[in-house]
Amino acid sequence: MALAVTxxxxxxxxxxxxxxxxxxxxxxxLQICSIRLSDRTHLSQRRYSMKPLNVESHSRNESWVSxxxxxxxxxxxxxxxxxxxxxxxxxKLEDASPLEIMDKALEKFGDEIAIAxxxxxxxxxxxxxxxxxxxxxxxxxxxxxxxxxxYRLFDAVEKQYGIRIExxxxxxxxxxxxxxxxxxFSFYEDGHQECCRVRKVRPLxxxxxxxxxxITGQRKDQSPGTRSEIPIVQVDPVFEGLDGGVGSLVxxxxxxNVEGSxxxxxxxxxxxxxxxxHAQGYVSIGCEPCTRPVLPGQHEREGRWWWExxxxxxxxxxxxxxxxxxxxxxxxxxxxxxxxxxxxVVALSRGGVENLMxxxxxxxxxxxxxxxxxxxxxxxMEASYIxxxxxxxxxxxxxxxxxxxxxxxxxxxxxxxxxxxxTILLFPKSAPRAxxxxxxxxxxxxxxxxxxxLR
Numbered sequence: 001m002a003l004a005v006t007x008x009x010x011x012x013x014x015x016x017x018x019x020x021x022x023x024x025x026x027x028x029x030l031q032i033c034s035i036r037l038s039d040r041t042h043l044s045q046r047r048y049s050m051k052p053l054n055v056e057s058h059s060r061n062e063s064w065v066s067x068x069x070x071x072x073x074x075x076x077x078x079x080x081x082x083x084x085x086x087x088x089x090x091x092k093l094e095d096a097s098p099l100e101i102m103d104k105a106l107e108k109f110g111d112e113i114a115i116a117x118x119x120x121x122x123x124x125x126x127x128x129x130x131x132x133x134x135x136x137x138x139x140x141x142x143x144x145x146x147x148x149x150x151y152r153l154f155d156a157v158e159k160q161y162g163i164r165i166e167x168x169x170x171x172x173x174x175x176x177x178x179x180x181x182x183x184x185f186s187f188y189e190d191g192h193q194e195c196c197r198v199r200k201v202r203p204l205x206x207x208x209x210x211x212x213x214x215i216t217g218q219r220k221d222q223s224p225g226t227r228s229e230i231p232i233v234q235v236d237p238v239f240e241g242l243d244g245g246v247g248s249l250v251x252x253x254x255x256x257n258v259e260g261s262x263x264x265x266x267x268x269x270x271x272x273x274x275x276x277x278h279a280q281g282y283v284s285i286g287c288e289p290c291t292r293p294v295l296p297g298q299h300e301r302e303g304r305w306w307w308e309x310x311x312x313x314x315x316x317x318x319x320x321x322x323x324x325x326x327x328x329x330x331x332x333x334x335x336x337x338x339x340x341x342x343x344x345v346v347a348l349s350r351g352g353v354e355n356l357m358x359x360x361x362x363x364x365x366x367x368x369x370x371x372x373x374x375x376x377x378x379x380x381m382e383a384s385y386i387x388x389x390x391x392x393x394x395x396x397x398x399x400x401x402x403x404x405x406x407x408x409x410x411x412x413x414x415x416x417x418x419x420x421x422x423t424i425l426l427f428p429k430s431a432p433r434a435x436x437x438x439x440x441x442x443x444x445x446x447x448x449x450x451x452x453x454l455r
Contacts, residue, residue: 099254102252108213109212109213110135111135111137112211115215121217123273124217127270138165140154143287144175147291153274156273160273168203170199178195191337205383209241211242219259232252232253232257235247244446291303340382342390345389347401348400348401352402357415362429364397365398365454365455367388367397367398367447367451368425369423371403388444397451435454
């Protein structure tokens, strides 16, 4: 993904740190953007180490697996031999102002970090980035169904800050298939998750694969039931970054501890462009068919997907920050949207898997993912797995999936080496036992190397 670097003007700033109490709305807003930059602590850029591989070998395949795992996921060394503890960093920044947090994020990651701009209050993030005096990048997801007012805001923001927003669009073929099969407004009948996945989540995944970190406008008070535990900074639990694999992307949330009213005081004080829909009663703004104004006293998320239960009011972009009840992971509703859907991916039943296990001399090698459709890590690798299936089509390797949650989970644990979702198995043509993919790198190139060395 080719992404141009945009830059902001330099601004001198001084004063006291942000305080959330004991001041009027206007002075509070001024304090938000007030921080001494001369006291910034230097944080050098580091690469992040993946978890060490736990290679599972079986008799004659031992050397093959060891060799494959070495080529796929070499351990990444930290600069200076240190590993960044982002949980500890989040605690240190708990009382920091959004400006200080933004400054540290941009200093640490340079042009390998970008602001996710949705066209609503996220303009505050761009203003904070400008105030740091550092270069910054901005990207946005154009779903194709945004309000005209949102597009006009995009244009105003570009002109105000002298930047070019890096737009990400949904795959035209996927949108075409969804609309042809289900119509333009299927989400009113079967839930918004499928449409959001095509128009928002997959384009976001592509954008993040070109970055090492991203900055969002998430706040704890946006949705107290699901976002109440958002950290200032974290290793992204769902999406992968430039280096690939779990832990390869860092997520910054500078506004996590700021109340929405304070954000708006800041925007008014700094006199920045805002979405014209806000003046019409819109608070949280998404796609046009799925957003409406809220009444006085209603929470801002009431205006999003209003026809659904309150617990479903998330699109999937911040899946890793959604608070779940204890044990919810194993009790997800069976109606959750299916994944790994492709003509090149075979859906195996338990009987099909058992037959595959019995074959000692297979005509073709088989690559099988053991998955659960509600698992965010399975969802995160969906695009790369489908692309891999397309590359392997007609090349002597069948690509398949087996849903291994629910009543199949014990069978998968005992017979298929399931430890966690997703688990990827290769059934070679000649080897009687499946070889478990040992790495957390689930990009196309890593999986292809594994298959080519062992099939």
